[in-house]
Amino acid sequence: MNVLIVGANGQIGQHLVDELKNEGKHKPIALVRKEEQVEKFKEKGVEARLGDLEGTVTEIKESMHDVDAVVFAAGSGGSTGDDKTLLIDLDGAVKVIEATKASGIDRFIMISAFGADDRDRWSEDLKPYYVAKHFADMWLMDSSLNYTIVRPGMLENKESIGKVLVKDAITDTEVFSIPRIDVAKVIVSALDNEKTYHKFFDLVTGDDSIKNALNKL
């Protein structure tokens, strides 16, 4: 499959591109916002396309030719205001979902937030972000796309551990974190694993291999 990574220049996005390249089964296509980012990926031998989540659905759709699966790894990040939370994490995500449908692409993996489906689990200071992620997820689940919604715990820039816990709602574990590279590995493994189709799950470091954990879904 040709896999479009929306937000490829982000921290998880970059791992995703690398993991897909290393695995060799699918071809990553990086969707990025700036011309210099396109050049950066091209130098690594990765196809890259320009796209702006604040653009129109039609404009986003133009970056989706010859794409078989879309991974939404974009995010407004912690350094921007809640205006961007609304425009990128919510409306940007929904526009990507709409462009995916309009392109006739079926497979969609969303990187969401730990516990985003349950208001009782939203931390007070991140509530606005959770609202945005929650509604983007709901939109995706309602979209007829073949979705997988991955809700990782606290993201860390550590080396891969490669062992995970994957469950609808993780509330009773000792580890609530996961290296960003392992989130990328889970997504690569999930891409064509039917056990992950039309599913959402929380994700943290655990005891199972990624393959075993996903096969239990």
Add this chain to the structure above:
Amino acid sequence: MNVLIVGANGQIGQHLVDELKNEGKHKPIALVRKEEQVEKFKEKGVEARLGDLEGTVTEIKESMHDVDAVVFAAGSGGSTGDDKTLLIDLDGAVKVIEATKASGIDRFIMISAFGADDRDRWSEDLKPYYVAKHFADMWLMDSSLNYTIVRPGMLENKESIGKVLVKDAITDTEVFSIPRIDVAKVIVSALDNEKTYHKFFDLVTGDDSIKNALNKL
């Protein structure tokens, strides 16, 4: 009908309470956030209840006993940040919709924003607000409630004109404004007018009487 006005202390909310009282057909119940606001309405002979849109669905539901219709007239307003846009205009509205459903109430009128259903009509500086209103509206339309979504143009604090233009999408008129009191009058008139059920429309000052305008829907 007993009509719960969510956001009764707001500018349109206060007109709504007064218009419902004057008309005498339905009983307004004011939902407000502060105890002093409850007292203010009680002094006017209007039943008032405490409710916080940042509370849980269960808490909001507690204010909905003996209610036959809900009007969402709340808004975070221009003086707060986009965190409140996410928490009140989007998630607050959706929690009220969920509480309405959970209470077995069927009729719901939403005060939305001019052109909220069309991204091409969102003004640049109000885009985050439009995102919130758009998704709250979509949620309502998907909710199985008997909804009417009213999308007024620029709101003015003028005396009633009492003449309106009501249409799916108003893009070709000379007047793009409407007095807040006329928005309230339209909602009062729409409450049990079947022509407005399961409909959304833009609303500005125009040439028709409110009754005639709504009957043309």
